Amino acid sequence: MPANPLTHFNPQGQAQMVDVGEKTETHRQAMASGCILMQPETLARIVEGSASKGDVLGVARIAAIQGAKRTSELIPLCHPIALTKVSVDFAIDNEANSVHCTARAECFGRTGVEMEALCAASIGLLTIYDMCKAVDRGMRIESLRLLEKIGGKSGHWTAG
Numbered sequence: 001m002p003a004n005p006l007t008h009f010n011p012q013g014q015a016q017m018v019d020v021g022e023k024t025e026t027h028r029q030a031m032a033s034g035c036i037l038m039q040p041e042t043l044a045r046i047v048e049g050s051a052s053k054g055d056v057l058g059v060a061r062i063a064a065i066q067g068a069k070r071t072s073e074l075i076p077l078c079h080p081i082a083l084t085k086v087s088v089d090f091a092i093d094n095e096a097n098s099v100h101c102t103a104r105a106e107c108f109g110r111t112g113v114e115m116e117a118l119c120a121a122s123i124g125l126l127t128i129y130d131m132c133k134a135v136d137r138g139m140r141i142e143s144l145r146l147l148e149k150i151g152g153k154s155g156h157w158t159a160g
Contacts, residue, residue, distance in 0.1 A: 030105050032114070060090065079110075081109055086103070117146065
């Protein structure tokens, strides 16, 4: 294990942006997911497309992609990354009255895209909340997590 495994801190304990200048450019991918739980009536509105603000999942997908693209503006020590692909999928779970969001981010670069995938999933779920809060303020966002990352020095990692 390195002397300081928390790479966003210098030896004096001050925050720093990690120097990735010497790292090799590789194809990098990450996948993250989360879900939002809600009342059955709220889920029905989303599925039927009858939410007062329109196509909830369509707007949430665009917001999630936009969130991935703006991650470095939201997370202070993230590097701006030239993303080559962002995809966002939503799955309806009628039994749990929830919507699951899975976001994937890719680039060819010197640092990973885990934060971009996590940010995309977060923003997608927050957009669903925003669009439906007038009818269900008790919605809960849960289980946001990284599922997989591929590329870079540390290689391939998957959640257990």
